[in-house]
Amino acid sequence: MNETVKYHSFSNDFFSFCVLSFKRFISFLILSNKLFISSSLYAEKSKINWGHSNAHTNPRDAYIPISSLDIKRFPHLFPPKTGNRGLRYSDNDPIDIVWDDGTIMVGILEGTQKVNGERYPNKIGSFRNKKILGDFLRKRMGLELGVFVTETDFINYGRDNVGIKKIGDSTYQFDFSKLSTVQPLQ
Numbered sequence: 001m002n003e004t005v006k007y008h009s010f011s012n013d014f015f016s017f018c019v020l021s022f023k024r025f026i027s028f029l030i031l032s033n034k035l036f037i038s039s040s041l042y043a044e045k046s047k048i049n050w051g052h053s054n055a056h057t058n059p060r061d062a063y064i065p066i067s068s069l070d071i072k073r074f075p076h077l078f079p080p081k082t083g084n085r086g087l088r089y090s091d092n093d094p095i096d097i098v099w100d101d102g103t104i105m106v107g108i109l110e111g112t113q114k115v116n117g118e119r120y121p122n123k124i125g126s127f128r129n130k131k132i133l134g135d136f137l138r139k140r141m142g143l144e145l146g147v148f149v150t151e152t153d154f155i156n157y158g159r160d161n162v163g164i165k166k167i168g169d170s171t172y173q174f175d176f177s178k179l180s181t182v183q184p185l186q
Contacts, residue, residue, distance in 0.1 A: 036074045036164040038064050041137070041154070048137055048149045050130070059146040062134030063123040064162055068115045077166050078109060081119040091119075093170060094127040100175040101140070105132060107172070124164075140176055 041064065045053035051061035071078050081091045097105040106128070109121035126132035135145050141157045143149065154160035163175035 038162045040160045060131035060134040063125040096171045100177045
């Protein structure tokens with residue numbers, strides 16, 4: 001009896017994408033109620049590629065998005081904006097960011113969106129100079145500064161989001177490691 005077995009061939013990119021999606025799903029199941037996991041950092045003209053938009057930006061600029069759903073699910077992480085103080089970067093004070101690799105960065109909860117009638121930030125950027133965050137993320141991924149970051153770059157790195165945990169009044173722990181090192185909140 002001769003039977004022919006047919007195998008389907010999938011590209012390595014598709015397989016890597018499936019593995020990355022599965023890892024994100026497992027991280028979400030385990031940590032969704034304990035730790036904020038940002039949405040994907042990939043977009044053609046925003047997020048990690050903010051500097052590649054037609055705005056007044058540097059190709060190295062980047063930010064981490066905060067959606068209204070993020071604020072509703074994690075209100076303790078993202079405080080409402082203080083009164084309009086006329087600051088150039090935001091109406092909030094800078095925050096300290098401690099990355100999983102030990103890097104310390106000054107950041108800012110900036111931009112504005114309305115949630116339940118209150119003003120909240122819609123992104124996290126590096127304070128004073130937006131390219132600091134973009135340079136950091138690209139270096140971690142082994143990419144050149146200012147290069148356009150593709151979905152494949154994230155697949156090759158093994159992660160396209162950031163884990164965020166508040167560890168003090170204005171101090172946050174950010175995780176962009178290939179394997180999560182941020183411990184769930186107690």
